[in-house]
Amino acid sequence: MSASFRVLHVSDYAAAYEGAFIRQLRMLDEEIASRGGSPSAFGLTPAALAQPWAHALALDDWKLAALPPSGTNAARAAVNAIADAMHDVEPEVVHVHFGTYDLAARAALRSLRSDPRFADTKLVWHYRTALEGPVSARGPVRRLKDWIKFPRASRGVHLVVGVTNALATEAVARGVEPQRARGVVAGCDTDSFRPDLVARARVREELGLVDDDILLLHMGWTWHRKGGDLLAAALGQLTDTDGR
Template identity: 35%
Template structure:
């Protein structure tokens, strides 16, 4: 069960296909597309339920009651949820409907960067998710350690699949692509000689894009042959503020909206940047690694599982534009360092995070707890 269909289409295809070979699988999401599972190559049913990401007390209560009725009528043996709202509703409904196996996957905490009552409330809701689940999965070891310290999850009732991430990385899709690199650079008006820094993801303040813009402007004062490409939906209308941070260097920055083909931009860049304030794991970091691109990212939980500082990328304190600029300069002046980090990152992605490994771990998780269909 997920709130938004894109969660299933982006991260769960491999898991759903593998599990559908053993069990009868139903996908529940906020969708009116009854063929959503079929579009992922899964022979199963899609059920639409009005689950919204934001708190909507009346609509949330209606969705909860709908789920209780659905779970009781179908007699599910297991319910598995991702994302906080889907987890809260489905774990509560599963307890009320007496579903035997209840699993919630934690993929990052909105409240990690908050203070005051709002942090306390959202943290409490995550504790409810865990309390109502039979077992909780966490998508990175350091995030699990954080949740244990915060007394959100208990060590004996939580775990991580393989070495972490939701679904691993598709190493056929994310790989070095010299031809694609040249094509995208031509599309963006970038020369082969320019050193390109890339941000790829939702444009929000929590992702650190404003810090990145400020850091890039500082680095470009000393190095004129560098460019910044920012790819992703502008969810907080940050474009004017990004341009303000860039100042007279705004011409060296290209903003691209949402893309269904992130691998094209990763193949075209020289350094991937994720200066985020919070992450669950940061799957895009291992996608960059599989492409052979070194990462420059915040030293926070979740990210430090995806990037080994000084080995597969460079880390910096979150929110520190001068530190980001300093790490940028290290990568600008040393092509050898970029190559070493990129090669080591690709080896690690292929060895530790291939999608098949994480899918097998998910199948093993259920095989140990739920007999296959007869």
């Protein structure tokens, strides 16, 4: 890997906490550095740039760029902002997370293809939650949007990554060519997110659970997008195998 190798991440993530997402990007950056590459770059919204974790990234030599908040009226501004960030850092890979800036990043890269510096730049769309509602439940408007994005626009994308094989399969069901889709299971940094036995005991006591009771939690704002169906399937398997 050359010393100039750099990844430009693009995302609307703006939570106050670093969470597993930013830690995963740091782990990727550490791997790139171990192979001789440059510190990563990150296109973020103003709300994200104000967060402590963004300041910490800057202190670690990440190149940060401001993106307009998502919205129909900001689409052209987002394309221009991503193109400007690409000019500044000349990335080998543009890695877009969560879907918000997928089309803007594709348009930005397409506008720069005539520049030899970006002739071989790779674009990656990375999905970490299910895509809207179930594929089988899509209405006409959602089907049209999917047709524009997945069978057509994704042809300019090197890889479409899902954090599970099921999510990669869902992208294919929406129109992504199978050879472009990959399931890359997202791990959790157990050093940064170590189980707290004291907190675990307190929660189980409050819920009236004994030590050997099985507890599964669903953390998400919508059942489908955060894998509620997978949780239900896991519960069924545990019940079948454990007898409880």
